[in-house]
Amino acid sequence: MSSLHPPLTHPDSEPELLDSPVEPEPHSHSHPHVHDSESVRRLSNRLSRIEGHIRGIKRMVQESSPCPDVLIQVAAVRGALDRVAHSILEEHLTQCIARAAQEGNIETEIAELKVALDRFLK
Numbered sequence: 066m067s068s069l070h071p072p073l074t075h076p077d078s079e080p081e082l083l084d085s086p087v088e089p090e091p092h093s094h095s096h097p098h099v100h101d102s103e104s105v106r107r108l109s110n111r112l113s114r115i116e117g118h119i120r121g122i123k124r125m126v127q128e129s130s131p132c133p134d135v136l137i138q139v140a141a142v143r144g145a146l147d148r149v150a151h152s153i154l155e156e157h158l159t160q161c162i163a164r165a166a167q168e169g170n171i172e173t174e175i176a177e178l179k180v181a182l183d184r185f186l187k
Contacts, residue, residue: 104156108149115145150185 122138157178165174 100156100160108152111145111149111152115142115149118142118145 118138119142122135122142125135125138162171162174162178165171
C-alpha cells in the first residue's frame with residue numbers, strides 16, 4: 066500500500082519503554098487498597114476499551130494513515146485515560162483517604178498521594 070504519509074516513528078524513540086509499565090513507589094502504610102467489585106469491573110472495562118483503541122492507533126500507524134487522523138485518535142485515548150485517572154483519584158479520595166483518616170494514617174496517605182500526583186502531572 067503506498068501512502069503520501071511517512072510512518073509515524075521517530076528515530077530516537079525507545080519502544081522498550083512503552084512495553085514495560087513504570088514501577089509504583091513502595092507503600093509505607095499497611096491499609097489494603099480494597100475497592101468494590103463494581104468499581105474494579107468498571108475501570109477494567111474502560112481500560113480494555115482504551116487498550117483496543119490503542120491497538121487501532123498502532124494499526125493506523127502501520128498502515129500509514131493520515132497524520133491528522135492518527136492524532137485525533139491519540140487525543141481521544143488521552144482523554145479516556147484522563148477520565149480513568151479522575152475516577153481513580155475520586156475513589157482514592159472518598160475511600161482510601163477517608164479510611165486512612167479513620168485509622169490515623171492521614172499524613173502518610175496524603176504524602177504518598179502528593180508523590181503520585183507529582184508524577185502524574187509531569
